[in-house]
Amino acid sequence: MKKRMIYFLLLALPLTSFCQKTNDTVPSIKTDYLVKSKNQKTAAWVLLAGGVALIGTGFLVGDGKESSFDDAATGAVLAGIGVLSTIGSIPLFIASGKNKRRAMKATTFIKIETVSSFQKQIFKQASYPAFSLSLTF
Secondary structure: OOOHHHHHHHHHHHHHHHHOOOOOOOOHHHHHHHHHHHHHHHHHHHHHHHHHHHHHHHHHHHOOOOOOHHHHHHHHHHHHHHHHHHHHHHHHHHHHHHHHHHHHHOOOEEEEEEEEEEEEEEEEEEEEEEEEEEEOO
C-alpha cells in the first residue's frame, strides 16, 4: 500500500507542477487591426477638425479692421499650424483604411474535415479538425 501511494504521488506531482496555463485574454488578429484602425481614424478626425478650427481662427484673428501687424502674424501662424494639422490627418486616414482592409482579410476558422480511406475492402470516413489562418497583405 505504501508503494502504491508513493507511485501515485510521484505521478501526480508532475501533472500539477508543470502544467501550462492558457491565456484566453489574447485578442485575435482581426480585433487588433480593427481597434488600431478605429484609433487612427479618431486621431485623423481630431487633427482634421483641429486644423480647420485653427485655420478659421487664424483668419479671424489676422483679418480684422483694427488688426496690427502682430495680429496678422499671429493669425498667419495659427492658419499655418492648422494647414499642417489638416495635411497631417491624411496619412492617418490612409493607414486606418489599410488596417481595416487587413482586418477584413485576416480570418481564422476551425472546421471538421472528412477523409475517405480504404481499409480491408471497406471505405471508411474519418473526421479530423482542421484549423485555418489566412493573412493577406
